[in-house]
Amino acid sequence: MPNEAKFLSGLSVHSKAYRGYSKDFMDSCRTELAVIVEDKTGSRFHICVAQISDKLIGYFSLGEFRIKLNWEKNGK
Numbered sequence: 696m697p698n699e700a701k702f703l704s705g706l707s708v709h710s711k712a713y714r715g716y717s718k719d720f721m722d723s724c725r726t727e728l729a730v731i732v733e734d735k736t737g738s739r740f741h742i743c744v745a746q747i748s749d750k751l752i753g754y755f756s757l758g759e760f761r762i763k764l765n766w767e768k769n770g771k
Contacts, residue, residue: 711728740756
């Protein structure tokens with residue numbers, strides 16, 4: 696999976712860069728666009744890959760985030 700994650704990370708960057716963003720902007724969001732194999736935060740992600748004739752054409756991920764929310768209203 697590490698090779699696939701590296702490829703999908705590159706695909707994410709390439710797809711975003713296609714829209715004409717500056718190199719500086721792309722460099723600043725490279726980490727955010729990275730596909731990470733091992734998630735140490737306890738969140739769970741599922742990555743779905745789209746292919747045509749063994750050629751990867753895209754992907755998406757679904758995730759479950761574990762965050763603590765404060766539902767108290769007006770600080771009570």
